[in-house]
Amino acid sequence: MTGDATPGKSRWAKPVEELSVGDLPPEALNLNVSGKQLSGAVQGFGQLWQKTYRVPLAGAAVTPQEVVKVWKAEYTTFWPEDSNLYGPVADLEPGDVGVINASQSGVRLSTGVMVMYADDESFAFALPQGHIFAGWITFSAHDEDGTTVAQVQPYFRTSDPMYELIFTVYFHRKEDEIWYHTLNSLAARFDVAGEVTHDAERIDTKLQWRNVGNIWHNAGMRTALHQIAAPVRSLGRIAGRKPDA
Amino acid sequence: MPEASISMDVRVPVDAVAVIDIEGEITQFAEGVLQDAHDQATRKGATVVLLNFSGLDYMNSSGIGLLVTLLVRTQRNRQQLGAFGLSEHYREIFQLTRLDEAIVIHSDEATAIATTSGGTP
Numbered sequence A: 001m002t003g004d005a006t007p008g009k010s011r012w013a014k015p016v017e018e019l020s021v022g023d024l025p026p027e028a029l030n031l032n033v034s035g036k037q038l039s040g041a042v043q044g045f046g047q048l049w050q051k052t053y054r055v056p057l058a059g060a061a062v063t064p065q066e067v068v069k070v071w072k073a074e075y076t077t078f079w080p081e082d083s084n085l086y087g088p089v090a091d092l093e094p095g096d097v098g099v100i101n102a103s104q105s106g107v108r109l110s111t112g113v114m115v116m117y118a119d120d121e122s123f124a125f126a127l128p129q130g131h132i133f134a135g136w137i138t139f140s141a142h143d144e145d146g147t148t149v150a151q152v153q154p155y156f157r158t159s160d161p162m163y164e165l166i167f168t169v170y171f172h173r174k175e176d177e178i179w180y181h182t183l184n185s186l187a188a189r190f191d192v193a194g195e196v197t198h199d200a201e202r203i204d205t206k207l208q209w210r211n212v213g214n215i216w217h218n219a220g221m222r223t224a225l226h227q228i229a230a231p232v233r234s235l236g237r238i239a240g241r242k243p244d245a
Numbered sequence B: 001m002p003e004a005s006i007s008m009d010v011r012v013p014v015d016a017v018a019v020i021d022i023e024g025e026i027t028q029f030a031e032g033v034l035q036d037a038h039d040q041a042t043r044k045g046a047t048v049v050l051l052n053f054s055g056l057d058y059m060n061s062s063g064i065g066l067l068v069t070l071l072v073r074t075q076r077n078r079q080q081l082g083a084f085g086l087s088e089h090y091r092e093i094f095q096l097t098r099l100d101e102a103i104v105i106h107s108d109e110a111t112a113i114a115t116t117s118g119g120t121p
Helices: A064-073 A161-189 A209-217 A219-228 A230-240 B028-043 B061-076 B088-096 B109-116
Strands: A048-056 A083-086 A097-104 A107-118 A122-126 A133-144 A147-158 A197-204 B006-014 B017-026 B048-059 B080-084 B104-106
Touching (some): A048 A161, A048 B061, A064 A133, A064 A147, A107 A133, A133 B061, A147 A161, A147 B061, A161 A209, A197 B061, B006 B028, B017 B109, B048 B061, B048 B109, B061 B080, B080 B109
Parallel strands (some): B017 B048, B048 B080, B080 B104
Antiparallel strands (some): A048 A147, A048 A197, A083 A097, A133 A147, B006 B017
């Protein structure tokens, strides 16, 4: 104990040099999390964005705290079906590290998140090197004139030039779909059909070329290479087996 | 929408250096207050903007985003952005979010002013 009684201290994760992942189920592919650093918006490459997705849970007699409690406990059930979060993240406590496996048009992606912050009305993920985004994603709920509003707010730059291109031509809209799906599912959990809206603010149009080297960590490329090399690894395992006595 | 529980005073202790004294909570609702304070500092001719966190009660993850946005604004105005008065806990948050790689943290106001207004960083 340091004696530092700063309010909210326990709500934040402690700084980490590099991420480590706990036990994972056999089906989880952990390629781009262990050993990686967190990467904030300062470390990103692309334009700086803040997107805000919101759904008013009109008609649901539920407080912001109750919404966030359910959101944390059932987090992955609100995601699209082609995405999974593995790891000791059942309660989304600050410092928890999870591995994300997502599929896009049959292409598998392995990356992860760390729970950076969590309180009764919000929680936030920090992202590792190699994730499409460098930044943070905050999930929260608050009261607006007697109605509880649930919100997702990603704040990010894309991590590298390849991701910036993919984001511009495709993932910008795909991201919208993901968070619309999430908020619609959350609203349905409380038996309401809220109308999801969003706005996107481009805070900085400049590219941070000094961070172009982030492409080395690109989780998409690394996952693809891992999959391409799978037959070679299988052959290696077969060749390495001892013949039966 | 909840209101911001924060106030910020802007002062110019030496030529071209503005100190923003933060009192209260930095959350998403502090955006307007922080932007106003930076605008005031810019109007006062600041080429260095120092954030005084001594009176900071609380900051959440949305607050970190506001600081990055402020960093972009200062870079656009060719201003240096620094900070002092951070408790051990908030220093750790700057480390966690790697904000400390872009916003220089000083031990106190005197050091911050001496360093940014002509001394060696």
